Amino acid sequence: MKYEFTPIGIIHSCFKEKFGIPRQPGLIPEALATLEIVPPFNRPEAFKALEGYSHIWINFVFHAALREQWKPMVRPPRLGGNQRVGVFASRSPFRPNPIGLSVVRLNEVKYNDKGVELRLSGIDLLDGTPVLDIKPYLPYADAIPDAHSGYAPGPPGQSITLTYSSQAEAWLGNVAAKQADHIRRLLRQVFENDPRPAYLKAGSAERKFGMSLYDFNVSWTVENNQVNITEIKHLSAPED
Template sequence: MKEIKPIAFFHSPLTSKFGIPRQSGLSDSLIGKIVFEPQYQREEALRGLDDFDYLWLIWGFSANKSYDDSKLTVRPPRLGGNERLGVFATRSPFRPNGLGLSSVRIKRIVNGVIEVVGADLMDGTPIYDVKPYISYVDSHPTARGGFTDKKEWQQLSVIIAEEYSKCFCEEELTALKEVLSQDPRPQYQHDAARVYGMSFSGKDVKFRVEGNVLEVVGVDN
């Protein structure tokens, strides 16, 4: 079998695993860029792509440790991290081959770089393939969703004081609020006094959560 190699790398304001949206499409203001390797950053490789609205990305969980083949079950955050399901019945990032699949919206294509919205990839993620999303074969609106149909994700209300809001441009601030509303904390941690830190757009965003409210309590450059 031919060795697969990255055709591109992803650029995002999220530079660590902490804070990455748990699924693509949850943060519709989060903008990232697909920057191709030199041999693929050519006009003919992307010819016709601007006629599509969405892409499938096949990528690698490059920040994960080696997969343990003996662990065939995982704890989905949607179930509170307390119930185990088979790895192939979930979208856990800890997978035998460390491959991810995401559907993202195309914002624009400029000079061979694809700018997309709503990706659940961290900065520097290797991308192995890009394919157009085709609704008549890729969309199944009546399909069952397993445990996700039974457990609704609870979004948080986000409070960011003006002194911290001004650290970001309007576009960044909107994306940050969307990311934080998804509750980036590990699901087994619910200490209202604990302060968490998350890297976003080159800044360290500190926050705490009490009940269903997340409050930003600091931003460090």
């Protein structure tokens, strides 16, 4: 028996590549996305009363992790990337049915000529993610604060020092003030969640990292908990 599902929408996310995406939703409150509902699901009445909820569940397809074969064990970054657990004891995107589950903040239900858009934050979703379903978050059923959670008892965040090169400061100064503040907050939260793969954490002081967010690329170096943004560039205009 197989079941076939058609996406009801698609995610337009600040995260344009896997690098920088937090391990779970809610860890980067500043991470924004729009969920564009596609025809024939973009009927305003299908969303009536959704605005009364602060959070929603998103069931989505790990579209960048689709592969033919599943593996029974994975190496979670949480365990340093060298210890194996069962794929069903993890939230790895590489699983028999690559269905993802995230609870995100619902900031706005927006109706326009094209139909319906949901404005979301606290996301951990890659740009282009196909969405299969959304459901309202019900704290009386879904919130179990004292659940015991094996090898991941708490959030992986850490405190960091963040500095910007003069080029990066100048680039931010050229962006509209409101957007620049958002970008600074987003970058701080991304680095507090240490986006580096576990195998690159040791001895990475000499390494220059890069990641895409929205329509720009950020380059940085990191030593201990000291992150320096060396350069920010628009993706569409490499010379700017």
